Amino acid sequence: MKILSPVNKPREVESLIAAGAQELYCGVLSSSWKKKYTNVASPNRREWKASNLNSYQELKEVVTLAHSQDVPVILTLNAFYTRPQYPALEKQLEEGLRAGVDALIVADLGLILFIRERGIKIPLHISTGGTTFNSQTIKFYQELGASRIILPRHFSVPEIVEIVQKAKGMEMESFILNRGCKNIDGFCTFQHGVNEVRWGPVWNIPKSRGLDYYFLNTLRRLPSRISSPISRSSLFGSVGACFLNYEVQAFSSPSIKVNEEKLRSAERSLSSTFNLLSGLDPCGVCHLYEFQKAGMHSVKIVGRSNPTSKKLKDVKFLKASLNFLSRKPSQEDFVIFVKEKYREIYRFPCGELCYYYGKSSLNL
Template identity: 25%
Template structure:
């Protein structure tokens, strides 16, 4: 099975590649469902494709908005240049765009977005006849239903989401954001009104009522986050070809940490086969990234997992992303760090390094500003600092390793 990770920008793309993704997916300018925050310009796409291919990783280009006539000229112009840059596949949901792409570049691989909400074998056969190479199946399917599709259409590659945020709307086709804020989720501008607190108001009364008797209100549309780390053999048994991590809007730390865990699990599954067993540390690591309460979604209905979390919509955030390593001076026992959050003298920090399977631990004895040479009590976002460590690291720490710290909240 392929491990497919999100690339919300060039930094996140590189993080996904370094931590073990077989492929990454990124947004095509203004034409993906996470625009504009995760849009890749053509220059950024060129750099991303170059980096990925140099590390043996594929790049899939998301062009999965529901397009209007006025979009096509720019979409096709972008697509033609992206093909020249060497993208490995394009992700679409619009049949008109699919037809145009097939006429322009018959050899490019086409992946059908989950937005097309493909739920049965006959639909898969239809899309296969249109030249689609892979289906990102609807999230509403069970693994048993996915297995049936694979058995009925074995030549079609099937991709499923295995981790990250889920949408309350059927296959993500939501109108709430457009209705309430005039920002269409189907055009990449979702404002996530499903995460808001809602109250009831009867038209003939002044007072508002909570939907449940709870002073905090209720979050009836708030989906839990998907997590399938405990069910890898079941995914393989269902015939899944690609495991997709959601999260183009998340941090580089999130991408690194989640990709790292699923890479380890996949490698273990490939190596051990029927003797595979989940390691508790994988579950612990996924609990350390920002997330809502986890669920297996619709994949395993026999488990009876809840899919909504009505208490609140806030994230569980146990650790903060505080920086990336730019260099490690082993002799002087110093780490040069580009800070992303506060680091103070005396902090015990954890490092995720793609070259080392274990999480590395360090203690900060001293912080020195690189530009001025001054000693600092704390480093903040944007600072470039040298961290003098309390003890020598047992191993060299790689450039671009991710540093996290336990959250103070």
């Protein structure tokens, strides 16, 4: 099982590979694209300048550094595009190929067909935006020439094991760390990066320095009586739609009435899910045990905009866990090892904020 790490600047390539990254992925948000479509309509689903390389020259540098150590680089072109974008998109594609990337992460049916029609020979990895929830969808993408499927986050462990075992002749990849979006990536149509358009550098500078990460990482370690009100404070109410501190009103259906107490309870419960810590940096490393036995090809670290120090910790954590797994421990021993390693590397307990739920019941 390979460790797939994000990269958003050439200078972090060597350290990530030294830490154990075996594949790298990245996106480019060029100034010409941004001028026409802004960051909100980014070509690669990361709608912040800070998440992306700034130019194809930087991509070339990343590829050169990675290839010098036999590490492939995968370019994300996984937004959903429209017809007027195709001249600019074609240029992005050509620049990426010229830079020497080894594969593309794609989600858009039109782009897949375009690449096929042009006879471009490059492995296609179907993004989580491709919403592959079943084995028939794997066959659908297989016919289109895909070589790898990146699974959605919204799976239980038994479901992942089942779909990976059914995926004949297809590399399978799963998210393993960070950014546990509560909505399904390929079906969610909320815009990201709106604040970068509204506030420009005021928003962008702290983001590019990873201050949002440090702030949230500090917040999550505080006792919940302190962190909860801050995470739902209106001070931070202008972030992504999933984190807005909405006023929530519950209603019972016309046919089934419930009492006021239950409605208020439902309101409190739903309100609590809309906060800055919602889905922050979950971890699925305990399940590498099942993923490996099922035949998972790669595990992906999310968080292109994370500071290099965080990316390095993530890669080292995965590398140590996979090394231990190679010694064929029992599942119980593996989980104990992972939890101890987590505390050692991140310096706080994992808190069991899990990426995936449920143990596999299949015979592994």
